[in-house]
Amino acid sequence: MYVDIDIRVAFSAVFTFLMIALGACSFIGFRSHKAIGRAVAWLDLSLLPPMAGNIIIIGSSVEMRSLVGAYIYYLGLNGVLVALVNFTDIYCRGTGNGQQKPTVVYILLGVDFLQVFANIFFGHAFDLEAVMVQDKPYYRVVPYWGQYLHRIVDYAVFFCVILIFFLASVKTSRLFREKYTVLTGSMIVLGIWQTFYVFSRTPVDRSMIGYGVVGILVFYLSLYHRPMRLLDRMLSNIVSDMSEALFVYDATGRCIWANEKGMEMTATTAKTFDDVSEALIKKFGEREYSTAWWCTNKIIGSGDDERYYYIENRPVSDEKDSLAGSVLTVRDNTEEQRRLKRELYNSTHDSLTGLYTKQYLYECVRNMLTSSPDTAFVAVFVDVKNFKIVNDIFSAAFGDNALKQIAEWISRDMNEKCVYGRLAGDTFGVFLPAEQFENDRTRIEKELADFTVTDGNASHHLVMHLGVYEVAERDIDVSVMFDRAHLALSTITDDYNTHIAYYDNVLREKMLWEQRITAELREALDTMQLRPYLQPITDRSGKVVGAEALARWIHPEHGFMSPAMFIPVFEKNGMITEVDKHMWRCACKILADWKKEGKDLFISVNISPKDFYFIDVVSEIKGLVAEYGIDPVNLRIEITETVMMNDPEERMRVLDEFRKLGFIVEMDDFGSGYSSLNLLKDMPVDVLKIDMRFLSVSGSKEKAKTIVRNIIRLSEELEIASLTEGVENENQYHKLTEMGCKLFQGYYFAKPLPREEFEDFTASRGKIQ
Numbered sequence: 001m002y003v004d005i006d007i008r009v010a011f012s013a014v015f016t017f018l019m020i021a022l023g024a025c026s027f028i029g030f031r032s033h034k035a036i037g038r039a040v041a042w043l044d045l046s047l048l049p050p051m052a053g054n055i056i057i058i059g060s061s062v063e064m065r066s067l068v069g070a071y072i073y074y075l076g077l078n079g080v081l082v083a084l085v086n087f088t089d090i091y092c093r094g095t096g097n098g099q100q101k102p103t104v105v106y107i108l109l110g111v112d113f114l115q116v117f118a119n120i121f122f123g124h125a126f127d128l129e130a131v132m133v134q135d136k137p138y139y140r141v142v143p144y145w146g147q148y149l150h151r152i153v154d155y156a157v158f159f160c161v162i163l164i165f166f167l168a169s170v171k172t173s174r175l176f177r178e179k180y181t182v183l184t185g186s187m188i189v190l191g192i193w194q195t196f197y198v199f200s201r202t203p204v205d206r207s208m209i210g211y212g213v214v215g216i217l218v219f220y221l222s223l224y225h226r227p228m229r230l231l232d233r234m235l236s237n238i239v240s241d242m243s244e245a246l247f248v249y250d251a252t253g254r255c256i257w258a259n260e261k262g263m264e265m266t267a268t269t270a271k272t273f274d275d276v277s278e279a280l281i282k283k284f285g286e287r288e289y290s291t292a293w294w295c296t297n298k299i300i301g302s303g304d305d306e307r308y309y310y311i312e313n314r315p316v317s318d319e320k321d322s323l324a325g326s327v328l329t330v331r332d333n334t335e336e337q338r339r340l341k342r343e344l345y346n347s348t349h350d351s352l353t354g355l356y357t358k359q360y361l362y363e364c365v366r367n368m369l370t371s372s373p374d375t376a377f378v379a380v381f382v383d384v385k386n387f388k389i390v391n392d393i394f395s396a397a398f399g400d401n402a403l404k405q406i407a408e409w410i411s412r413d414m415n416e417k418c419v420y421g422r423l424a425g426d427t428f429g430v431f432l433p434a435e436q437f438e439n440d441r442t443r444i445e446k447e448l449a450d451f452t453v454t455d456g457n458a459s460h461h462l463v464m465h466l467g468v469y470e471v472a473e474r475d476i477d478v479s480v481m482f483d484r485a486h487l488a489l490s491t492i493t494d495d496y497n498t499h500i501a502y503y504d505n506v507l508r509e510k511m512l513w514e515q516r517i518t519a520e521l522r523e524a525l526d527t528m529q530l531r532p533y534l535q536p537i538t539d540r541s542g543k544v545v546g547a548e549a550l551a552r553w554i555h556p557e558h559g560f561m562s563p564a565m566f567i568p569v570f571e572k573n574g575m576i577t578e579v580d581k582h583m584w585r586c587a588c589k590i591l592a593d594w595k596k597e598g599k600d601l602f603i604s605v606n607i608s609p610k611d612f613y614f615i616d617v618v619s620e621i622k623g624l625v626a627e628y629g630i631d632p633v634n635l636r637i638e639i640t641e642t643v644m645m646n647d648p649e650e651r652m653r654v655l656d657e658f659r660k661l662g663f664i665v666e667m668d669d670f671g672s673g674y675s676s677l678n679l680l681k682d683m684p685v686d687v688l689k690i691d692m693r694f695l696s697v698s699g700s701k702e703k704a705k706t707i708v709r710n711i712i713r714l715s716e717e718l719e720i721a722s723l724t725e726g727v728e729n730e731n732q733y734h735k736l737t738e739m740g741c742k743l744f745q746g747y748y749f750a751k752p753l754p755r756e757e758f759e760d761f762t763a764s765r766g767k768i769q
Contacts, residue, residue: 008058008059009059011058011206012055012058012059014209015051015054015055015058015208015209015212016055018051018208018209018212018213018215018216019047019048019051019052019212021212021216022044022045022047022048022051022212022215022216023044023045023048025040025041025044025215025216025219026040026041026042026044026045027041028041028219028223029041029042029044029219029223032223034222034223035090036087036090036091036222036223037222037223039083039086039087039090039091039222040087040218040219040222040223042083042086042087043080043083043084043086043087043215043218044215044216044218044219045083046076046079046080046082046083046084047080047211047212047215048076049072049073049075049076049079050072050073050074050076050077050079050080050208050211051076051208051211051212052069052072052076053068053069053070053071053072053073053074053076054069054073054205054208055069056068056069056072057069057070057073057139057205060139061136061137061138063128063130063137063139066128066139067128067139070126070128070141071116071117071119071120073205074116074125074126074147074150075113075116075117077154078109078112078113078116078154080211081109081154081157081158082106082109084158084161085102085105085106085109085157085161087218088161088164088165089101089102091222092164092165092168092180105157105160108153108157109153109157112149112150112153112154115146115149115150116146116147116150118146119146122146123144124144124145124146125143125144125145125146125147125149125150126141126142126143126144126146126147127141127142127144128140128141128142129142151198155191158187158191159191161187162184162187162188162191165180165183165184165187166180166184168180169181169184179221179225182217182221183214183217183218183221186210186213186214186217187214189210190207190210190211190214193206193207193210194207194210243261243331243332244261244329244330244331244332245258245259245261245262245264245265245266245329245330245331245332246258246259246261246262246327246328246329246330247262247273247276247280247327247328247329247330248325248326248327248328249325249326249327249328250324250325251323251324251325253277254273254274255273255274255276255277256273256325257273258273258276262276262330265279265283265330266279266280266283267279280328280330283300284298284300284309284311284330285298292313292315292326293313293314293315294312294313295310295311295312295313296310296311297309297310297311297333298310298311306334307332307334308332308333308334308336308337309330309331309332309333309334310330310331310333311328311329311330311331312328312329312331313326313327313328313329314326314327314329347360348360350407350421350422352400352403352404352422353403353404353406353407353422354407355407355410355411355420355421355422355428356419356420356421356422357421357422358421358422358423358424358429360421361419361420361421361423361429361431362478362479364419364431365379365419365431365478365481366478368417368419368431369471369474372417373474375417375433376433376434376435376470376471377431377432377433377434377471378431378432378433378434378437378468378469378470378471379429379430379431379468379469379471379478379481379482379484379485380429380430380431380432380437380466380467380468380469380485381423381427381428381429381466381467381468381469381482381485381486381488381489382406382410382427382428382429382430382464382465382466383426383427383464383465383466383467383486383489384402384406384426384427384462384463384464385462385463385464385465385496386463387399387402387425387426387462388426390402390460390462393460394458394460397455398455398458398460401453401455402453402460402462403422403426405453406428406453406462406464407422407428409447409451410428410430413440414430414432415436417432417433417436418430418431418432418433418436419431419432420432423482427486429482429485431481434470434471437468441500444466444499444500445499445500448464448466448499448500449499451463451464463496464499465489465492465499465500465501466499466500466501467484467485467486467487467488467489467501467502467503468485468488468500468501468502468503469481469482469484469485469488469502469503470502470503484503484507484508484511485503487503487507487511488501488502488503488504488507489501490507491507513565513569514569514572514573517565517566517569518569518570518573518575521570521575521578521579522578524553524555525578525579525582529553529554529555529556530551530552530553530554530579530582531551531552531554531586531754532549532550532551532552532583532586532587532590532755533549533550533551533552533752533753533754533758534547534548534549534550534590534603534752534753534754534755534758535547535548535550535745535750535751535752535753536745536749536750536753536758536761536762537604537723537743537744537745538743538744538745538749538765539742539743539744540737540741540742540744542749542765543765544601544761544762544765545601545602545743546601546602546603546604546636547601547602547603547604547758548603548604548606548638548745548752549583549586549587549603549604549605549606550563550752551563551567551579551583552752553565553566567579571608571610574610574614576608576610576611577608577610577611577614577615580605580606580607580608580611581615581620583605583606584605584620584621584624584635585624587603587605587635588624588625588627588628588630588635589628590603590755591603591628591630591634591635592628592629592630595629595630595631595634600634601634601762602633602634602635602636602664603634603635603636604636604637604638604666605635605636605637605638606638606639606668607637607638607639607643609640609642609643609645609646612643612650612651612654617654618654618657618658618661621635621637621658621663622661631662632661632662632663633662633663633664635663636663636664636665636666636687637655637658637663637664637665637666638665638666638667638668638689639651639655639665639666639667639668640667640668640669641667641668641669641670644683652682652683652684655683655684655685656684659684659686664686664687665684665685665686665687666685666686666687666688666689666723667683667685667687667688667689668689668725669689669691669725670688670689670690670691670711681718685720686720686721687720687721687722687723687743688711688715688720688721688722688723689723689724689725689745690708690711690712690722690723690724690725690741691725691726692724692725692726692727692728692732692746693726705735705739708724708736708739709739709740712736712739712740712741713739713740716740721742721743722740722741722742722743723741723742723743723744723745724736724741724743724744724745724746725745725746726745726746727744727745727746727747727748727749728746728747728748729748730748732746732748733748
């Protein structure tokens with residue numbers, strides 16, 4: 001068979017075009033983000049060498065050039081099969097069971113590649129023979145046994161690939177079958193075409209056109225093809241299974257389709273949708289259920305049968321932007337709305353009592369003040385006294401039940417103008433018109449006087465106090481209003497007969513004063529406005545042997561301030577620790593100065609019960625003594641018996657540590673509180689300070705004298721020195737001396753004095769040894 005030169009050129013041009021197309025496909029495949037992209041790119045790229053070899057064979061009339069083309073062609077086919085196997089492995093992955101990497105196939109193709117390449121040395125695979133075509137030689141392949149082996153390997157691998165694609169098309173879902181069957185059919189045609197070329201021995205391998213077409217087809221099906229039937233089926237399933245009701249209208253406003261939810265909602269069937277619009281109007285009211293865009297929320301029913309719907313109508317345009325119809329969506333939001341209501345209720349209501357939470361109560365109060373500018377209101381703070389004891393004595397369940405009954409009592413007679421909530425564990429807040437509270441005050445007082453809670457088995461009388469703030473400043477924070485109402489309770493803390501207390505200007509001024517002096521404390525300490533005054537302590541001969549350091553504040557505006565004006569405030573807010581630390585340091589500095597001057601005096605410093613909670617008292621005082629280089633015996637530690645009330649074992653350990661370090665420990669105000677002989681027996685103290693208020697009680701002076709006399713005698717027998725404080729006249733001094741008291745302190749000798757005056761006073765009473 002002869003081949004015209006024009007046919008050679010034509011086929012070369014076709015192959016060149018296909019090579020350019022495959023090169024472009026390969027480039028796009030490498031840049032693709034899809035997982036299959038690189039496999040497609042390598043497959044299309046592998047088709048270029050055999051096509052190039054075929055072009056060389058077609059266009060060459062020189063034996064050596066044709067031989068090079070033949071090697072490129074046959075070795076390139078092995079590369080095509082490797083790339084095809086790799087593509088098949090990725091493309092068909094997941095369609096079979098136990099799929100493994102085709103490693104054996106890769107090895108087989110590699111061995112075949114080597115044996116074909118070895119033809120250069122052994123000539124066992126093929127040779128070329130010249131065929132004259134129009135007086136020009138054309139070299140075609142003469143196959144030997146190596147070539148036949150090459151064909152067997154290639155056909156076996158190619159057949160396995162076709163079989164894998166065929167099985168994938170059978171096993172996969174009908175929705176995905178299209179992409180496998182197209183490639184299966186294409187490769188079968190390509191195989192037949194290639195076989196025809198082998199047996200026909202035509203000089204031109206026309207099947208290379210099939211290779212190019214398959215490469216382009218693989219590129220398209222893998223990276224760009226979208227099976228519309230699959231998409232239509234999936235979209236149809238999605239729409240049908242939607243939880244929303246869906247209705248499709250044509251351009252004339254006629255309903256032409258509805259999903260299952262839509263048919264269920266309108267009680268229609270798939271046979272006709274003519275009654276859909278009428279059913280929707282009957283259910284949701286008159287609307288344009290066709291072409292206009294709109295959306296709305298609709299509530300149907302009431303109470304437990306109340307249902308919530310979101311309805312939206314969207315116009316649909318065609319490719320010319322003309323109206324093609326519309327889609328109506330109806331979503332039942334009932335469960336979502338009920339969930340939101342539950343969440344809102346839980347976030348705004350206390351879980352135990354059902355009353356408002358503190359935050360939501362404050363928000364409602366602010367809204368009431370804004371919406372009713374002309375109404376006078378009161379903020380009421382409700383506090384249950386000693387509620388912790390209720391839990392401890394009865395049970396936590398009884399306590400919870402008690403709180404519920406209190407909540408019921410609070411809400412029982414309230415109207416829409418009142419808001420109330422739970423502020424904390426056993427405290428509640430109520431905000432209501434002042435007139436209403438005054439009208440109900442008598443009833444409230446009566447009910448509070450005999451407020452009893454019960455759980456059916458046990459009953460308990462609760463004491464509740466109500467603090468009332470008449471809202472005069474409407475712009476302050478709501479929390480401040482209830483804080484002021486709470487502050488009013490401080491006036492009836494221990495009063496079990498009075499249940500209602502009002503916040504007034506006296507309390508306001510007290511609160512402002514506490515805030516002011518607390519803010520000024522740091523400056524007062526830094527500038528020595530707050531300084532120690534020393535009250536002399538004398539022995540039986542009247543000689544000054546030491547002093548007690550007492551805090552005094554010389555205020556730049558208020559002048560000399562009594563301790564009663566600031567000490568209780570700092571005791572309450574915990575700032576007393578800063579005051580005590582300052583007094584300890586000042587006392588150590590004074591003692592250091594006296595040590596340099598050769599004066600052997602002691603100073604007693606007070607330790608507040610709260611100091612033990614905020615600082616390590618022993619480390620703090622021990623550090624000051626070391627810093628100033630003084631003898632611990634000259635800095636006496638003075639505590640009150642109330643210090644021992646909480647955690648007495650720990651307090652005794654601390655006092656014992658002080659004594660081991662060389663400090664002298666004094667118990668202050670013995671006899672003024674709840675002193676007991678048991679406490680005196682166990683407490684590690686060196687000095688007992690007896691309160692002279694024993695002798696000031698009229699009607700029982702003889703008994704008081706007897707008690708004081710015996711306390712002094714008892715302290716001596718316990719080897720504890722006695723010091724009587726509060727000695728105000730000579731008669732008391734002589735009587736105490738007769739009773740055996742050894743140390744004295746009081747206004748009879750001197751009031752608390754500034755350091756300079758104290759030193760002058762001690763000098764005037766004789767030289768200090």
